[in-house]
Amino acid sequence: MSNLYDEANGLxxxxxxxxxxxxxxxxxxxVNADESAKNMFDNFRDIQLKLQQKQMAGQEITQEEVDHAQKSVALVQQHETIARLMEAEQRMSMIIAELNKIIMKPLEELYGAVE
Amino acid sequence: MSNLYDEANGLxxxxxxxxxxxxxxxxxxxVNADESAKNMFDNFRDIQLKLQQKQMAGQEITQEEVDHAQKSVALVQQHETIARLMEAEQRMSMIIAELNKIIMKPLEELYGAVE
Ligand SMILES: [Ca+2]
Ligand SMILES: [Ca+2]
Known part of the structure; x- marks a missing residue:
């Protein structure tokens, strides 16, 4: 067990x-140091989160909400630093997913596919 | 990056x-080598999975389904090997959760709480 935690700490x-x-x-x-960028990004995150929550609750999402969300994506993507932050977040998500895939190999082998 | 994958492989x-x-x-x-144990366990897993899927889809779960699920839990818990397997699975889940908590510390520090 201690070896497991040593390895996790190494990772x-x-x-x-x-x-x-x-x-x-x-x-x-x-982004956080720039108040207008921060507000724009926080607002974008709020919109995303609310849509996700509705989706997860099985509630219907209106065309108006879809349009609103798409506009907020387009807006933040025009902001150079936010766009770069979002790209960095996406790269990090991919890394985390790959790390998880590696670590979960023993369990995947055992169960076929791990839920 | 290569160091990240080395560390993940070590873990x-x-x-x-x-x-x-x-x-x-x-x-x-x-459990898999014992056909009657395997059938009992597969049946239990099916019931659990179907309930989870209904829950995630936001569908209502009837009292009958709850009773049925509880009976199947009681049944597998009376089977010595299956009960031990389920305990081993629970311990593994806790280990995985702890490992994830350790690995995700850098992101948790950045975001406060990681969704
Ligand atoms: Ca290591
Ligand atoms: Ca770019």
Whole structure:
């Protein structure tokens, strides 16, 4: 068991020291330091979150809500720093997914596909 | 990046070689080798999965379905090997959750709470 936690801590450290994580932190701080960028990004996140929650609750999403969400995506994508932050977040999500895939191999082998 | 994958592979190996994983595999094979135990366990899993899917789809779960699920839990818990397998699965779930918590620390620090 202790070896498991040592290994997990090693991976945590490697993630923290990765270029991709450092870039993500730098961009996140840059957006947060700029009040108008921060507001734009927070608003975008709110809209996304509310849509996700409705979807998960099985509630219907109106065309108006879809349009509103698409407009907020288009808006943040025009902001250079936010666009770069979102790209960095996407790269980080992909890394996390790949790491999880590696770590979960023993369980996937056992169960076929892990839910 | 290569360091990240080295570390993930190290963790994967530690998980595969852990007592908890080996115990889980042994119990899983023991249940699968016994046809009546396997049928009982598969049936239990089916019932659980269907309830989960209904819950996630926001569909109502009837009292009859709850009773049926509880009976199938009581049934598998009376089977010594299946009960031990389920305990081993629970321990593995807790380990995975702890490992995830460790690995996700850098992102949790960045975002406050990671969704
Ligand atoms: Ca290591
Ligand atoms: Ca770009």
């Amino acid at each position: 945590e450290k490697a993630l923290r020291e990765s270029t991709e994580y450092k870039e993500l932190v730098a961009l996140y701080e840059q | 994967e190996k530690a998980l595969r070689e852990s007592t908890e994983y080996k115990e889980l595999v042994a119990l899983y094979e023991q």
